[in-house]
Amino acid sequence: MSRSDTDYGARAQAGGIAAVRSAGAFLNAFADHAGWRGVGATALVGAGAVLEGVGVLLLIPILGVVVPGGAPSAWRSWLNSMLSAVGATTPTVQLGVLLTAFLIVAVVRGGTLYARDIALARLQGGFVEALRNRTLATLAAAPWSRIVSLRHARITNLIGIEMQRIAASAQFVIQGGVALVLLIVQAALAFSLAPKFAAVAIVVLTIGAVALLGTFGRTRDLGGDVVRQSQAMMGSAATFLGGLKAAAAQNGQGRFVAEFAAIQSALKQRQIAYARRTARSRTVFGLGSALAGAAVVFGGVVSGVPPPVLIALILIFARMAAPAQQIQSATQNFFFSLPSFEAVRQLDLDLMREGSPTPAPILPPPGAVTLSDVRYLHPGGGGVKQASLTIHPGEFIGITGPSGAGKTTLVDLLIGLLAPQTGVMRIGGRPVDPAMLAGWREGIAYVPQDGFLFHDTVRRNLTWHDDAIDQARIDAAIRLAGAGPLIAGLPDGLETVIGERGAMLSGGERQRLALTRALIRQPRLLVLDEAANAIDAEGEAALLAHLAALDPRPTILMISHRAESMALCDRVITVERGLVTA
Template sequence: MKLMLGFFRGYPWQSTLMIVALLLSGAAEGIGLSALLPLLNIALGPEATGMLPGAEAASQSDFERIVLDTLAGIGIAPTLGNMLLIILGGVAFKSIFLLIGQRQVGYTAAQVSTDLRLQLLRVILRSKWEYFLHQPVGKLTNALASEAQRASTAFVNGATAITYLIQAIVYASVAFALSWQASLVGIAAGAIVIGLSHFLVQISRKAGLKQTRLMTSLMSNLTDTLQSVKPLKAMAREHLADQVLANDTNRLNKALRKQVISSALLSSGQELMFTGFICLGVFLAIDTFAIGLPVVMVLVVGLGRAFNFFGKVQKQYQKLAQGESAYWALLDSINAANSAEEHVGGSAEAKLEHSIQFENVGFSYDSHAVFEELSMDIDAGSLTTLVGPSGTGKTTIVDLTIGLLSPTSGRILLDGRPLQEVDLKQWRNLIGYVPQDTLLLHDSVLHNVTLGDPALRVEDAERALQAANAWGFISAMPDGINTVVGERGGKLSGGQRQRIAIARALVNRPRLLVLDEATSALDRESEEAVCQTMEALKGQLTILAISHNRALVQAADRVYKMQDGGARLQATEALSDLIK
C-alpha cells in the first residue's frame, strides 16, 4: 500500500476525513449487527432452543449478555421491535457515513488527477529546452491523459479496499466476540484463500506495468503517425504506419487479456473456496460441536460477510496493482522534468537599447560542434538576416539569443551585460517569435492573436493584425476577428496562418521580433507586404530573421552568412549571390 501512503501524505486532511467517515460507518454497522443475536433468540423463541442440547446456554453467551446489559443500561427493552429498529438505525447511519466517505474519495480522486496533470505540465514548461527536445510528444500526451487518470483510479481502488477492510474487521470482530475459537479457524481459512489467490494479483501487477509501457509507445507512434498522414497517403505508404500501430495495439491487447483473466479467476476462485469453508464450518459447528442455531447463524453472517469483504479487499488491491505503475511512471516523469528545471538567469533588467553581441561563441549538440568562436552584432532597431545552408546553426543562434540554450564557450551580451546575468523571463517578455511551422488553435482569430491574455484588448489584436498585413482578409470574413480558424488553422491558407502568427508575435509590442523562416509560406504579394511591414518597424523594434527570401535579405541592415562554423558579415554587393 505504498501508493496509498503517498496519497495520504499528499492529501492529509482529505484522507483523515475519509478514514474517520469510513470508521464511523463501520462502527454503525457493528452496532446494527450486534442486535442480530438477541433478535434471532426472540424470533425463534424458547421452544427452538430446546431442539438441541446446550442451545439454551448458547443463547445466553457472553456476547449476548453484554449486548443485553448495554441495552438495559440505556433503558432499551430487548423486544422484537427495538431490535429491528437498532438494526435499521445501524444500517441508516452506516449509509450516511459511507456516503460521506465515498464522496470524499471521489473528490480527492478528481483532485489527484488534476494535481498530477498540472504538476507535470508546470515542470515540463519550466524544464530546459534541451530536455524538452528529447521528450516524445506522445509520451507527454499519454502521461497527461491516460497515466493521470489511471493513477486517480488506483487511488479510488485503494480507498475502496480500505472501506471493505473496515467492514471486514467489523464482521470478524462480532464473530470473534461470539466464538473466538471458531473465528480463529475461519480467519486462518480466509488467510489460506487470500494466500492462494495472491499470485493472480502479481500477474495483474505485471500486466499493468506492461500496459503502461505499451501505452507510452503506442501514443508516441500514434502522434508521429497522425502528423505524417498526408505524405504517407500521398506515397501510398500508410500501410507501413498501420503495421507499426497494429503491432503495439496487439501487444497491448495481450496485456489487457492477462489483466482480465486474472481478475476473473480471482473472483470465481475466491467465491468457490470461501463458500466451501463456510459450508464445512456450519457442518462442524452444528453436527460436531453442537453450537446453538442462533449463534451459528450469526457466526455464518459475521464470518461469511468478513470473508466476502476480505475477498473484495484483495480484488480492489488487484485493481490498484494494475494501475499503480501509471502513477510511478507519471511521478518519474515529473521528477525527471523537475531535475531538468531551467535556471532563469540573474536579476538584471533587460531593455535592448543598444545591441546583442556574440563574442567568440561556441555551441555543441551531443558532442557535435555547431559553430566555434562565432562573433556577430545585432544592433537595436535594425533588421538582421541570417542565411546559409541547413544545419549551419541559424536556428541555434535564435535559441541562444532567446536564452533557450547556453553557449558552451564565449558569451552573449545584451546591452553589454552577459545574458546569464539578465532575468530571462523578463527578457522573453520583450520577444515576439514567429516559427517556421505555424500552429493555430481551434479557436477564433482574436484568441489566436491574444492567446487569452486578459491584459490585451480587441484593439490590440486589430493593431497587430494590421501590422502583419492580415486585417484585410480578416475583416472580410463573415465573423471578422471572431471567426474560428479550424483545427490547426485548417480553414485558412498557409500564408494567412503565418500572418496571424506574425500578429500574435507583435501584439505585445516586443523589443525583439524573431522570424524563423516566417515568410516561407507566403506568396510573392504577401511576402512583399510583410517585408514592407518589417521595414516600417525598423527603428521601433529589433528584427532578427532567418530567411532566404529576396525581400528580407535586401531590406536587411546586416546579413550574416552561416558557414564553416561561423557567421560572415556580407557586403552589399554580395547580397545578390545569396538570393538567386
C-alpha cells in the first residue's frame, strides 16, 4: 500500500470519528431540548410501530379463514379458541370479527400516527427556534471585541440558511428514529414467524450499516464545503448590494456578478457530488432489497412455509425495506447537514471565548467618569495607548483628532463596549465591574454617523427599544432634534414607512431621526459619533445649541471634525496616535 493510500485512509478514519462525535453532540442537544416531551413522542412512535405490527399479524388469521387449512396448526388452535370465546364459530362470522379487529387497529393506529407527527413537528420546530434564539442571545451578550471581528455574512448565513439545514437535520433524526423503531418491530415480527429468515435479514442489515458508517466522514466533508460556499455567496451578495451604487457609477457590476457566479458554481459542484453519492447509495440499496425479497420468496417456497405465513413474511420484509431505506437516506442527509450545527456551535465558542454571562444591571452611583492610565490596543496595533481623564456630569465634551488616532476606541471604553487591558475606569468613584457596566449602558444613548434605521414606520424606528413611551415624550424629542418639519412633510407623519435603512430619507434626515431616538431615551450619557456631519453647518449649530441649553443636561461626548462644532463644547479632548490629551 502506498503512502498516499495510507494517508487517505487515516484522513477518512479521522473524518469518520469527527463526524460521529459531532453527531453525538447534535443528538445530545436535541435530547436536552426534548426532555419529557421527547419521552412522550418516543412513546407515540413506539405505539405506532407496534400497532402497525399488530395489523400485519392480523393478516395471518384473516388469510387462515379465507384459505382453509392455510394457517399453521399453532395459529389454528389459538385462533379457534379466541374466536369461539366471542361466539364466532362459522367462517363468515370469524372473518367479520377479524376484519372488525383489523379496522379498529387501523383507526387507533391512524390517531396515534397523527398525534406522533404533531408531537415530532413541535419538537423539531422548537429545537430550531431555541437554537436560533440562543445564538442571537449569545451574540447580544458577547464582548464587543469579538463582535467587531465577525463578518456580517457569517451571522446572516447562520441565522437563515444554516438554521434551515439544522431544521432538516432534526427532521432527518426524527425520520430515522421512526424508521428504526418500525424496523425493529418488523424484524421482531419476522423473527416470531421465521427465526432463520429474520436472522439472515439482521445480518444483511448489519453489513449494510457497517458499510454506511464508512461514508459518514466524506458526506460530512461535502456538507462542510457547502456551508463555506454558502457563507461566501452570502458575503458576495452583501458586498454587491453595499457597493452597488459605486459599482453602477463605474460600470463595475460585472466583477461582482462574475465573483458571485464563481462561488455559486463551486456550491453547485459540491451539491452535485453529494447527489451522486446519494444516488449510488440508493441504487445499491434498491438492488440489495430486490435480491433480499427474491431470496425470501424462494426460501419460503422451498422450505414449505404455509401460504398465509409466507404472505405475511413477504409483506413484513417489503415493509422493512422502506424504513431501512429511509434510515439510509436520513442518515446520509443528516451527516450532510451536520456541519451547519457545527458552524453554529463554533460561533458560540468564538463569541464567548472571553465572555461570561451578563449579570443583573446595577445602576452606577452619580458622579464623574474617570479613566486612570487606561490602555487598549487592537490586534492591528491601533487603539488607545494611554488615557487619563475625568468627565463630570453634564459636561459637553468634544473629541477630536485625525482618522485612526483612537477616538472611537476611547468612546468604546467610556461606554463599556471595550474593557481596559490595563488601567481602571471608575464611575462615581467606584471601579466598574460587569454588573455596574450593564447598569451604566442602561443610561447611554449612542448615535453613530450612519444611524441605524429599519424598514418600518417612523414611530417604530423611534420607539423600538420601548413601545410604551408616551406621545408627549416623543414630541419633546422631535422638537429638540429639529425633526418636526421632516416628520410633518412625510405622507403619513409618524406612521410613514421609511424603507430599508431609511432609504426614503436623505442622510441628514436619517441623522435627525437617529438623534430623536437617542433623546427619547433621556440618557445619562449622550454620545454623538459624527452624528450630524450630514446636516448643513447652520443646522448642526442650531441642533448643538439646543442640546447645550438642556437643563438638566446629560453628559455629552461628541466626535466631530468641524471646528465650528468643537467651539460649542465646554472643552475638547484631543486623541493623536493613541495618546489622549484632556
